[in-house]
Amino acid sequence: MNLPHRVPPLDEGNPVTASATLSADTVTPTEPAGDLSDRLRWFAPGTHITIRGLTKTFADGTVLYKDFDLDLPRGKVVSIFGPNGCGKSTLINMISGIMDYDAGQILFDGKTARETKIGYVFQNYREAGFPWLRAIDNIRYPLKFLKLSKAEQDARIEKLLASFNVSIDLNRFPYELSGGQQQLVSIMRALVIEPEVLFLDEPFSALDYEMTLFLRDKLQSVLTDMEITTLLVSHDLDEAVELADEVLLLTRKPTSVAARIPFDAPRPRNAETTVTPEFIDVKTRSLEIFQREVRKP
C-alpha cells in the first residue's frame, strides 16, 4: 500500500463541499471547487477508508450530509467530535453499512462494507448483546461468519481472552453481568473477528467512571497491539482526545469537516497524558473549533 490509489469517478459532478486530506496539521475545509477533476484527486498513501459524495437526507427533508468527502487512515484511531445532531453516529452507521445513504460511495481499500470485517460496539450494550446466549457464546457468535474450524475458533477466543486478561465468569448470561462487564463482552465480541475496522459509538457513555477508565485502558492496549482502523464517536472531549491519533471535528448540519487535529502522544496513554502540554493544546484547539461551530447560526 505504498502507491496512492485513484478514487473512481462518481456519476454526478456536484461541487465538493467538504474535502479533507491526511495532512499533518489542522486542515480547514477547502472552498467548493465546482470542478469534477477535484473528485478524481489522489488520496494519500496509508488511506483505508474513502468516502466520496456521501449524501443523506432524512425523511422530513433535513439534509444531514451533502457531497461529503473524507479519507480515513489505516490502523489509526480517529475520534469524531461535533455539535449535537450533526450526525456523528449517522456517519459511522453509514460507513459501517448498517444505515443506507442516498448517494455517494464508501470503500474500504476498494471493498464495500459487506466485504469488510467490521467490529461495532454500540452505546446501548443492553440491547446489543444477545441475552439468550451466554457471554462466551456472545463473544464466539461472529466467528461463525468467518470460515474457521472449531480449533481455529477456540484459538481466537483464547488469544482474545488472554489479551484482555479479565476475570469475569463468561458462562453467565449477559443480564447476570454488570453494565461494564456487558460492554466488555460487547467489545470482545467486536474484536474476536480481528476486524479490519472497528466502530465505537459512545461505548462508555452509559458506564460509571471507574469502569470507563478500566475499559478505556484495556481497549487502548488491545488496539495498539492489533493496529485496527478505529472510528470512535464520543461526546467527551477528554476521552476523544486521549484515545485518538486524530480528532475529526464536524460542523453543524449540513455536516462537513470543520478540522482534523492530529495527536501523536506516545501510548499507552493515561491520566498523566491528559496534563501534558500537547494534550491541552489539542484539546483547546478542538474546543475552540467546536465552540465556533456550535455558535454558528
Added chain:
Amino acid sequence: MSNLTKVLSKMRWLQPVVGAVALILIWAFANFAELVDPVLLPSPLQSWNAFVEGMTEGTLGHDFYRTIFRTMLSFIIATIIAVPCGVALGSSDKLYRSVEFLIDFFRSTPASAMFPLFLVFFGIGEEAKIAVAAFGAALIILFNTAYGVMNARQLRQLAARVMGASKMRILWDVTIWESLPQTFIGLRSGVSMALVIVIVAEMFIGSSDGLGKRIIDAQMIFNMPEMYASIFAAGALGYVMNLLFTLIEGRFVHWGGK
C-alpha cells in the same frame, strides 16, 4: 402485642391460601345457614366428595383426560400452523399489512359463532371440536408471534448484520429469539382459549365425554355436587396448564424482561 406480631409473621406462608380458605368458609356458612337453596348449593364437603369419588371410582377421570387430550391436540395443531406463519407475517411488512384486517376480523369473531361452520365441514365427530379449538388458539398465537417478530428490537439485528449475517441468519439467530417472550404470551393465551372452546364444544356439539359434557349433564339432572366437582376439575385444569406454561416460559425465555 409483640407476640401476636411474631405469630403472624410466622404464619406468612399461609398468605397465598387465605383467599381460598375464606371463599370455602363463606360457602360452608352460606350452606349451613341455608342462605341459598341447599339443592343449588351443596356443602363444600359434598362437592369435594363428589370430586374424589368421580376421580377414583367414577368417570370424572376419563372425562378429565378426554378434555386434556382435545385441548392439547388442538393446541399442538394450532402451534404447528401459527408459529411459522406468524414468523413469516411478522418479518414481511407487506404480507402483514395485506392480511392484518383478516386476522383482526377473525380474532374478534367469537369462536363459538364458528361452531356451525366447522360442524358442516368436519361433521359432528371429534374433528369439529378439535378444529374449532385449534382455529381459535391459532389466531391468538399467530398474531402474538407476528407481533413479537415485528417489534423485535432493531439494534440486535443491526449488530448481527454488521457482523456479516444474512437476512435469513438474522431472522433465525436473532429475530425469532427476540420474539420468543411475545410468542410465549400467545402460546399461554392460546392454550387457555383452546380449553375454553373445547369445554363449550363438549357441551353443545354432540359429545359423549369430556368435562363440558359432564357439567351440562349434571346441570340437567340437578346433580349439583357432581356439577361443582366438574367445574372445579375444569378450573384446576386451566390453572395447572397456565402454571405449567409459566414454568416452561421461565426456563425457556429466561432473559425475558431483563
